[in-house]
Amino acid sequence: MNMHTLVLYGCAAAVIVPGTQLVMDRLGGRQVGPGRLLAALWRRPVPWAAAVLVGVMTAMAVVQTAAPGVMPHLERAPHGPWWRVVTALLVQTSGWAQLAFNLAALAVVAPAAERRLGAVWMPVVFLLSGVAAHVVSMAGWSVHGGGDSVGICGLVGALATAYALSGRQRPLRLLSVLVPAAGAVLCLMENNHGIGVLTGVVLGAAFALVPQGSREQAVAV
Structure with a gap:
């Protein structure tokens, strides 16, 4: 295993x-199994924006499995039309x-992010982080490919920064600083996940700095 892989x-x-x-913190810091974690994150009030997002990505998973030929028409491509970044x-x-x-990561991170950021901020962070990463990729970092992991990375970046600036537990606030640091290193390596992380970091900082009364109230766990 070379140094590049180790750093990744x-x-x-x-x-x-x-x-x-950060996801566990939404459950009061309890360590639970995957089933109980999902049950807690998706319990009522159901995070509807996350449900729509997961539903769309699940439907697209079925589509690309049933008709793999659709992927070349939607993925990044050199000199492709601008809408390919979406x-x-x-x-x-x-x-x-x-x-x-x-899909598994989105099913966990999206509801946790919605409960922290709200039903408007969460999909905005996902979309802007993902699009920013794909724009940079199409510009030369990695002209072919696709995936929503860059949007998921943006949600983690937003959660980390929002918590680092306004979270309750100091150890977790310090741990959260690792996320933007990793995003910066990934960008130096021209890995598009770094763009997703850092876009989320900026949006998470904006969320944390907006006065509480002016932002959408996050759904309580």
């Missing part, structure tokens, strides 16, 4: 570990592993 794994850990702790979020072009991981 390190950055992934620096995003996933704080992200997992449609590239809808297809997972690296096979079953990417499809399964991204």
